[in-house]
Structure formats: C-alpha cells, structure tokens
Amino acid sequence: MRHFWTMFCHELRLLFISPSTYVAAVVFLTLMGGIYWFAIQQAALAGQQELLPVEIFFQLFWVPLFILVPLITMRSFAEERATGTLAALMTTPTHPLTIVLGKFFAAYVLYVLMWALALLFPVLAWYLLKDFCPDPRLLSLPSLIGGGIFVALSGLLYISVGILASSLTRSMLVASLLTSGALFVLIVMGGLLQLLPLETYESLSWLREPADYLRTFKHLEDFYGGVVDSRPFFLFTLGTVLSLILTTLNIQSKA
C-alpha cells in the first residue's frame, strides 16, 4: 500500500486535466440547479406540512447520477486497457489493489466535491431569498446534512461499481453503459422486489425483509429525516468492498 498516495495524486491530477470531468461538472451542476429550482417551486405550491425543498431535491438524486458516475469512472481502467498503459503500470512493483484504491478514491473525491458544490444551491437560495422571503423551510440544515451523508455513503458503492464496469472492457462507451445499467438496477432493485407478489407465495415470503433492506429511497428518507441507521452503512460498504475486490481480481488476471 506504500504507493497509494502516488497513485491517488496521479489519478486525481488526471481527472482534473480531463475534459470529461468538466463536461460532467457542467452537466451535473446545471441539472442540480434545475432540480433545486423545481424543488423550490413544488414546495412553494404545496402547504407547510408537505416535503421541504431539500427533501424533494434529494429524492431526485438519482437523475444526475446516471451522467456523473459514468463520466467520472469510465476512463479509469477502460482507457488504460485500450492504450496499453495498464500493462505498463502492472510492470511496476505496485500491488493491483493499490492501483484500484488509488483510482477509486480519486474518483470518489471528485464525486463528493461535485455534490458539495451542488449542496451549495440550497444555501445560496436561502442566502439570496432570506430578506424578502424568510421561510424557514428554505434551509433545513438537519435534512441537508442527513441527505449529504446519504449521498456520500451511497457514492462509495456507485463509484466502485463504475470502476468495476470500467475494468471489464476496453471501451469507455461500453463501460459507461454498463455503469448506468448497474446503477439503475441498484437504485430500483429494492422497489422492484417489493412489487413482486411476495405475500401470495409462502416460499417467497422470506424475500420481504431483504427487499425492504435494499430499498435505496427508504434509506434516503431515513437519512434526511434524521434517522442514521447502521444497516445502510453495512449495505453500501459491503457492496463497495465487493466491487473493489472483483475489480482487483479482474485487472490482476487481464492486465
């Protein structure tokens, strides 16, 4: 692991000089700005007891994810494999796990940075509107922090899945499609399982609890509602570790 910082700094630098990072930033922040604008409008039309703008904002967190995560992660291994630089990297005395972790954390830092910028929208809106619209719903710090923790936690899994998809192919396009597909399955899987007639069939009734456990939106609601449960921590961390192990095995066997 002695080369981790070298890999991490190198990868972070590559991400910051890559045009695709800036394309991702512009598209993501524009989309998030639009989503927050929509959230404020919806909250203004609804009554006091309805959802807060920040809660509506977080409920749509998955929309920009399909653009942001593939654009950040698609280059990591697919491009290196296509150009052959991965083989050159593997000829150094650097452990494949170190290479994977360096790439993963660099992408994750960028992901968190993008979200940190996006979370400035609620703060900015509150600051600009506080004098002529002193509505306390404009800035709900507990919801903002809870939602932020959820985004950071789930991001570990989503970025690791993107890195895994990138290690499976030489094509960045295929890697980004694989990532989007995997993210879709991960986000809606719990909800889809709940749509199954689990009550009707006795043999499937055991699936009810795992399906509930896999519901991403339920965890999100818990977090912005102020309930910080250990179960989602376990779920997302386990998924992340699994993805990173698979990525390491994959690049080790096919450098």
Next chain:
Amino acid sequence: MDATDVPAISVSHLCKIYGNYKAISDVSFTVKKGEIVGFLGPNGAGKSTTMRILAGLQPGTSGTAEICGVSVAREQFKTKSFLGYMPENNPLPLDLRVKEYLSFRARLKDIPADKVGKRVEEVMAACDLARTARNKLIGSLSKGFRQRVGIADALLSEPDVIILDEPTIGLDPHQILGIRKLISSLRGKKAVLISSHILPEIENVCDRVIIINTGVVVANGTPEALRREFLPTRHFVVTTSAGTEELAAILGVPAEAISENEQGQKLIEFPKDADCEGLLSKFEAAGVALSEFYEKKASLEDVFLAATQRVYDITSSLK
C-alpha cells in the same frame, strides 16, 4: 552457487497455452549479468509472450521463469523491482508531460522521494530528452522521442535486468543509432534482452542471439557460432580475369560451385568444413592475378531464415 553466478534471467521449460493454442512450448534459456541478448523470431513466434511472462504480466502454464534467481511466479513484486520493461508498442499516457510521467513512474518504482528529481534528470540526459522534450506533452512527441521515453522509463530504477520489446520499431536511422549507443553503453552493467525485427541492429548491439520459432527456441549462441551451425556453406568473392573452369581447377572445386554476378565478381561456394586457409597461395602458385578477394560473411538474416526454416521443415514433416 555464488551470488554473482546467478543468471540475470533464467527460463526453464516455459510453456504457455491459451485454450487449444500453444503460444510457447518448452522455452529454455539464460541471460548472464552484463550480457546483451537479442531475442528474435517471426511474428507469432512467442517472443512477446515470453517477455510478458518475465515481466509478470501473465503467468506461464508450466515451467519456471526467474529474474536474478527469484521466481517470477512466486515473488512477482520482488522480481518487478529488479526489472525495467518496455512493452511492445510502448504505451504511454499522452496527456502527461515527459518529466511528470517519469517522476510518477520513479515513485512507483520505489526510488526514494528525495532522489526522484535527480534520477529523472539523469535518465532524461541519457536518453537525450532533457534538452527539447522534458516539458512537452507525450502526445505531441515524435515516435522516436516516445521510444526514448519508454527506454528512459525502463532505465529509471537502475534495474539489473532490462527487457525491451521492439525498441527501435518505427525509428529513423539517426534515432536507431542513438538507441544503439544507449543500449551498448549498458554492456557489462545490466542484463538486456531485446526483441527486434531489425536483424542488422541486433547483430550490431548484441553479444548473443536467441531465435524462437513456433514457441520453441531454435537457435542460441553468438552470431558467429550460429553461422557455423546453421549455414552449410562459406562463400568467397573473387574478381579476376581467369575463367570459371580455370578457377575450379585451381581451387579443386566443381565448376557448379562458382557463379558470376552482374558486376563480374565470381562467387565461390565451399562446404562449411572445407579448409579455406591457403586459397590465396593457390592463386599465387597458379599465377592468377586477383583484383579483389574476400569472404562474404553471411548476415544474421541468413542465419535467421535458415534457423526458422529448419523448424518449418521439421513440423511440416511431422504433419
């Protein structure tokens, strides 16, 4: 065995099978410390596969590969620290500057942080990158300069073993000369294994040549030894007014062994074990005046063709 006697590279009965395809079968050779060895073979012979196994990029199916006495399969990370490897096609990140890239590679190759800058300057100077290319993007460099970056990378950690897969491919004669000088300067210091299709280049630089074909080592030795082994005849060039029949009588060879080219030179063929020491005195005794007389040395290309052809003949006779 004394530590100095341990070969820098030792390959024994190495075999690599992909599904039904045998990329290499029973490859064995050694390279001593300080020796420069050419690794030749036609396309698909198994050169790059052997080199990739030595570099720890893929495992062999059976057999052993050792770098400085350490097994590549068992202690991959240790052998990588003894090794500088330039892969085929020399893949490089195009959006980094030369100095940045070499500094990054130096850190990955365990060069202490306080010595990275000095070592990068040294290899850039050795590879003639320091003056013009140091701060250029790799993507904007010519093919020759990119090859130099690849070689500089292989030299960075001052490894005991350097493996260069086609280092002179696509270079102009000036650049080839530069690379040749650079590789020659490593003689006696590092073990170098070079694969190339440019055979005169290999002959100029290497102490020894290994020829591989269809996954088998078919020749291993100095170019001179391989000439003796693989070429059945010796050729002498003579320019004289004497006719073919007269020459045949003087030298005691059949007239069919003498041919004449467009320049009027006569090419005389002798079996490789014939005594050719007193040829000049035979001409002198016969009173034949010569304006030119020399032995035509067979090129490494002739040896290569003969060695690889022998395997084709054997394998086709087995079918």
